[in-house]
Amino acid sequence: MTVYVGVDGGGTYTRALAFDAQGVPVGEGRAGPSNWQAVGVETAVRMVRGAVAEAAGTVELAGVGACLAGIDLPEDEARLGAPLAAALGCSVRIANDIVAALHAAPGDPAGAVSSGTGAAVALRQRDTVSRLLALNQYTGPMGGAQDVVAEALRAAILGAQGAAPPTALTEEILRAFGLATYVDLARATESQDMPAWQVALIVAPLCAQAAASGDAVAAAILREQGRQLGETSGRFFTARGAPKDLPVALHGSLLRDGPPVYREGFLAGLIACLPGARAHQEGPAALAGAAIFAARSFGVSTEPLSAS
Numbered sequence: 390m391t392v393y394v395g396v397d398g399g400g401t402y403t404r405a406l407a408f409d410a411q412g413v414p415v416g417e418g419r420a421g422p423s424n425w426q427a428v429g430v431e432t433a434v435r436m437v438r439g440a441v442a443e444a445a446g447t448v449e450l451a452g453v454g455a456c457l458a459g460i461d462l463p464e465d466e467a468r469l470g471a472p473l474a475a476a477l478g479c480s481v482r483i484a485n486d487i488v489a490a491l492h493a494a495p496g497d498p499a500g501a502v503s504s505g506t507g508a509a510v511a512l513r514q515r516d517t518v519s520r521l522l523a524l525n526q527y528t529g530p531m532g533g534a535q536d537v538v539a540e541a542l543r544a545a546i547l548g549a550q551g552a553a554p555p556t557a558l559t560e561e562i563l564r565a566f567g568l569a570t571y572v573d574l575a576r577a578t579e580s581q582d583m584p585a586w587q588v589a590l591i592v593a594p595l596c597a598q599a600a601a602s603g604d605a606v607a608a609a610i611l612r613e614q615g616r617q618l619g620e621t622s623g624r625f626f627t628a629r630g631a632p633k634d635l636p637v638a639l640h641g642s643l644l645r646d647g648p649p650v651y652r653e654g655f656l657a658g659l660i661a662c663l664p665g666a667r668a669h670q671e672g673p674a675a676l677a678g679a680a681i682f683a684a685r686s687f688g689v690s691t692e693p694l695s696a697s
Contacts, residue, residue: 390409393407393683394407395456395681396440397486398436404679405437405441406444414694419440425465433459450477450478451479453683456675457484458509482686490502492682493674499637502640502641519629532617535589544606553606554606556604558606597647615651623660623662633664636667637666637669639655645670
């Protein structure tokens with residue numbers, strides 16, 4: 390018996406879904422972040438290999454389809470393709486992680502928006518996929534967890550000095566990092582000791598908790614970041630001739646499972662630009678989409694995967 394594996398890898402974690410030659414899922418695996426731009430090629434390859442090994446077990450690999458954050462240009466595919474194939478010992482197909490969300494999206498044309506550590510936007514029209522350029526902090530859309538974190542840290546530091554409305558974020562963030570004052574917090578933001586994705590894992594949930602407890606500043610941050618991502622997505626879809634009732638699949642920890650106030654902001658921004666857009670949180674998750682991408686890449690049935 391041989392298996393195929395689909396991989397959904399981002400700035401926070403990497404997940405893998407193994408399936409047999411009939412497209413029936415047989416195992417899952419999980420590892421740390423695999424965005425090579427954040428963790429480097431060697432670590433990205435190690436994380437993908439670990440998730441794939443857990444999903445496939447001792448069964449021989451027939452092929453792997455990996456949808457990974459940081460795969461933005463053809464040279465990125467080349468940069469990871471060879472070391473991944475060598476590490477996994479099989480044929481590998483690589484795409485950006487938003488492609489996994491697109492393969493899980495309903496209908497055609499269909500849009501997909503993902504908001505986790507970062508944010509991504511893409512549109513599928515028949516056999517054509519258009520992606521919003523997101524090479525770095527200057528080119529990508531606003532609205533991911535790192536943007537929420539940046540605004541939360543700014544609000545906490547300014548609020549502590551009376552230069553912005555007071556917020557519970559000041560005390561909560563200081564406590565989470567074991568710091569005494571806003572000056573310590575400001576200095577900590579300059580440190581390279583903790584990667585941005587680790588800071589996001591700590592601060593983003595604190596912002597969500599503060600908003601849920603009634604903190605107006607935290608709620609405003611989440612709503613505005615969601616609105617910006619929604620508006621950017623709507624403008625991107627509209628500029629490419631998408632229908633006003635475009636189905637849009639929502640993925641990522643913020644949009645799919647995150648604070649309602651963030652999602653409300655996103656929907657308000659999306660509908661302002663694309664009035665009839667139909668946002669979907671249900672349906673296959675991005676991991677299933679990555680497996681569908683892998684199955685289509687290697688000529689395997691996608692029917693069981695589409696139903697998962």
